Structure formats: C-alpha cells, structure tokens
Amino acid sequence: MKIYGVAILAACYLxxxxxxxxxxxxxxxxxxxxxxxxxxxxxxxxxxxxxxxxLLVPETEQGILFWSSxxxxxxxxxxxxxxxxxxxxxxxxxxxxxxxxxxxxxLLIPLIAKINRIKN
Amino acid sequence: xxxIINILDKNGLIFAFLVVGVIMYLSFLIGKKxxxxxxxxxxxxxxxxxxxxxxxKGEKGIASIPAxxxxxxxxxxxLRDFSIVSTAMGASFSExxxxxxxxxxxxxxxxxxxxxxxxxxxxxxxxxxxxxLTTIGAGACTFIVGPVTGAAVGASSEVIAISIAIGVIAISIAIGVIxxxxxxIATPIIASKIQLNNPHTAMVYGGMLSTTSGVSAGxxxxxxxxxxxxxxxATFSTGMGCLLCPSIxxxxxxxxx
Numbered sequence: 065m066k067i068y069g070v071a072i073l074a075a076c077y078l079x080x081x082x083x084x085x086x087x088x089x090x091x092x093x094x095x096x097x098x099x100x101x102x103x104x105x106x107x108x109x110x111x112x113x114x115x116x117x118x119l120l121v122p123e124t125e126q127g128i129l130f131w132s133s134x135x136x137x138x139x140x141x142x143x144x145x146x147x148x149x150x151x152x153x154x155x156x157x158x159x160x161x162x163x164x165x166x167x168x169x170x171l172l173i174p175l176i177a178k179i180n181r182i183k184n
Numbered sequence: 185x186x187x188i189i190n191i192l193d194k195n196g197l198i199f200a201f202l203v204v205g206v207i208m209y210l211s212f213l214i215g216k217k218x219x220x221x222x223x224x225x226x227x228x229x230x231x232x233x234x235x236x237x238x239x240x241k242g243e244k245g246i247a248s249i250p251a252x253x254x255x256x257x258x259x260x261x262x263l264r265d266f267s268i269v270s271t272a273m274g275a276s277f278s279e280x281x282x283x284x285x286x287x288x289x290x291x292x293x294x295x296x297x298x299x300x301x302x303x304x305x306x307x308x309x310x311x312x313x314x315x316x317l318t319t320i321g322a323g324a325c326t327f328i329v330g331p332v333t334g335a336a337v338g339a340s341s342e343v344i345a346i347s348i349a350i351g352v353i354a355i356s357i358a359i360g361v362i363x364x365x366x367x368x369i370a371t372p373i374i375a376s377k378i379q380l381n382n383p384h385t386a387m388v389y390g391g392m393l394s395t396t397s398g399v400s401a402g403x404x405x406x407x408x409x410x411x412x413x414x415x416x417x418a419t420f421s422t423g424m425g426c427l428l429c430p431s432i433x434x435x436x437x438x439x440x441x
Contacts, residue, residue, distance in 0.1 A: 077269050084336070087431060096336045097434075100265050101427020104272035108423075112276055131270035135328075136226045136397075137204045138267045139357075141259030142331060143233030144207075145240075145247040147351030152238075154355040157309045157320070162362035165301040165324040169294055169392045170370065173378045176293065176392065177385040179286040 069127020076106040189251055196254025204258065207232050224401040227364045230327060234358060243351075261335045268328055268426070271396075275419045283387040287417055290391030295425045298324040298394065299433050302359065314434070314441040316352045320359065321437070322429040326395045327360025329425035336430035364398035371402030380406060383413045390414030394421035 080103025084096040091097065107128075114120040151158075192199045211229035215221055219228075237245030240252075247256035257263070280287065302324025303317045311317055315337050323330030334353040371380070371389075379385055390399045396418040403410045 073266070073270050077266050080269065081265075084430075091435065097431035098427040098429075099336065100268055100332050101423055101425075101431075103265075103269040104275075104423040104426065107269055107272040108275050108277060111273060112278060115276075125273070128270050128273050131267045132273055134263075135267035135271055136229065137208055138259055138264050139226075139327065139331075140207055140229045140233040141200055141204050141255045142264055143230045143245075143259070143354075143357055144203075144237045144252075145245040145256045145259050146234065146237050146354035146357060147243045148234050148237040148240075148245060148354050149351075150243070151351035151354035151358065154352075155358070157306055157311075158323075158355050158358040158362060160309070161302045161305045161320060161324050162359045163366060164305055165298045165359075166363050166366050166370075166393065168301050169297055170374065170378065172293070172297065173290075173380070173385065173389050173392050176286050176290050177379065177388045179284075179289060 066123060066127035066130070069124040069129075070131070071127075072110065072124070073107065073128050073131060076103045076110065079103065079106055192251040193253070196252075197257050198254065199251065200254035200258040203252065203255065207236075221401075222368065222405065223365055224368055224397045226397040227361050227368070230357065230361050234354065234361070237354070265332065268332065268422075271419060272423055275416060275423070279416055280420060283391070283413075283417055284384075286384070287387045287391055290388040291417055291421045291424050292428075294392040294394050294421050295325050295329075295428055296433070297392075298363075299425075299429060303437060311352075312441070314438045317441065318429065318434045318437050319352045319356045321433065322425065323356025323359035324363065325360070325425040325429065326422050327357050327364065328422055329394070329429055330356030330360050332426050333429040333434070337434050360395065363393075364395045364401075367393050367395055367398030368401040368405070371399075372405040375406045380410070383410065386410040386413040387417045390417035391421050394418055394425060396422060 081099040083102045084099025087097040208229050211232055212225045215223055215225040215228050240246045240248040242248045244256055246252045299321035303321035306317055306320040318337050319334035322333035331353050334356055380389055393399050396415055399414045399418040400411055403414045
C-alpha cells in the first residue's frame, strides 16, 4: 500500500524534526538545527536497510516517490509566496553571491578530483 | 464571478495544485521551445513563482490574494520539508562509497565553500545579522538549502522581517536559482577545462556544486552518461547543506557576528 511509504516518510520527517529541535535546545540556539538533514539521513539508512532485507515493495516505494516528484512544484509554490518586493533591493547581492560562490566551487573541482587518482 | 471566487477561496489548496501545475507546464514549454532545453524547467518554474509573487500585496506574495491563499499551504514549511526529505530516496550510502574520498570531501566542501563565500559577500554588501548571513550563505548552496535554513534559524520570523524589512529568504531562493542556471550554462563550456569526462570527476562536480537541477541539466548538455553520477552526489550535498547550514555553520557565523 502506498500509504506505508508515506507513513515511513512521515516517521523519518518527525524523528528528524525531533532531533533538530533537541539539538536546538542543547546548544541554546533558536530554531531547528538540521532537522531536514537528519530526516534525509534516516530515510537513506532505512531505504538501504529495507532494500537489503527485501522488505521494500515497489508499491510502498511509490508512496515516497510521489512526494519526491512533488518537491519542485512545492518549491514553486513557496517562491510564489515570498516577499519579493522587499527582496528586489537585494537583486544585485543575489547575482554577485551566486556567480562568485559557484565560480569558486567550479575552480576547485579539478583539484579535488585528483585526490583519488593520486592514491590509486 | 463572485461564485467562482468563493469556490476558489474555500478550496485554496486544490486551486494551488492547479496553479502550480499550469506554471510547471508553461515552464517546460518555455524550456523546450525557447531555450531548447538549455535551461532547466525547474529553474524557469521557480523564477516564474518569484515573478508572480511580485503581484501580491505584501509579505506573503501571491498568497496575500485570498483565492491564492492555498499557495501558502502548498509552499509552506511543512509540505516543503516533507517533500525535500523524500528526495533522499534517490541516494544510498552503498552507492556513495563508489565516489570515494574525493566524493565525500566534495560533498562537504561544496557546502562549506559556497556558504562562506556567499556569507562574506553578503556581509560586505550590507547584511550584518547572523540569521540573514546564514540564510544567504545557505542560498549559495542551493535554492532548497536557503529557505530550509532560513526557516530553521527564523530569518522569516516577524521580528527579523520588520527589523531588516527585506525578504532574505526570497533573496536566498534567487541566489539558488541563478546558481542552477549558471551551472547549467557554464558546464558544457568549461567541461573540458576541468576534465569533466569521467564518472569520478562527475561525482566530485555534483558534490561541489550541490544544485541537483543545475548539475543534472549541465551534465545532460555535456555527456548524458554522466548524469546519474553527478545527481547522486548533488542530492547528498543538498542533504548535507540542510544538515550543516542551520546547525554548525550557523553556530560559526554567530561566533563572528
């Protein structure tokens, strides 16, 4: 049943939120520290485990895959509900930050790609 | 007319499905016919979203118009985080082992470098509070990590919104979208210069650039066979960004500010 997949996803999400919230309290910082990231790690681990045990039937998987196909549409809806008028003054910041940060990452690719080659 | 508006008001979320579906369709059409698939439809659709947000009356973008109020539910933090978590299904730890040490380093370094380069530039351009700097730095990772981080550290909370009176989260999305488009266009041009012609480099490339949509589209334009390798590490990198930006990296920013 597809709902099993959705339920698995919901469990990972909630546990992730809980861990993130807990870290927020421990480190006395406002907000949720990495809850989404923890939930993603949980889902990857669970997916690996269930696949190994052959417990993950395609139907269950479909329940999770539906939501992953919804993520771009959800991001589009989120973009449409942003305070864009206020952000327009920061348009140049967006452009400069994006181009510079990305270029630095591009430049480092050949250097990091060498790491394994040296070892081999 | 009033009847139609009443029905739309009452069924906000359902109407939002229709609106977003139409936006996605138009974006795919524009991507295909106008840009010849050179710019990812996802980036066009998100830009489309930011564009219509401009026609809203206030802080909530298009959702400030009652008929479109469902957009705030569909694009709210709950469904957003839920659907982002589900994308981890495309990743697996046994697969990532193949990327080796270089792949793992690129996943972490791609986030840390984009975050700090973005944050430092934002600092010199007039942003001075830790929450805004963290949100903008996270936006330099991907258009997902930005808003997730912004919501987690509370950059959109009203106090902050009033005190700096600027849509930092919207800026972080814009940064992520520009990055995605830039990666897509630049990849085929500089592929030979960075020796992007084998699975190993493709994995490092995906980890360093993090943006799954940009990486997939960029690799598709360079060499179709490399797409799965780059997409895998990019997915991991996005997850890593959602983990590190609102926690350790936010903490480090707070120490400096």
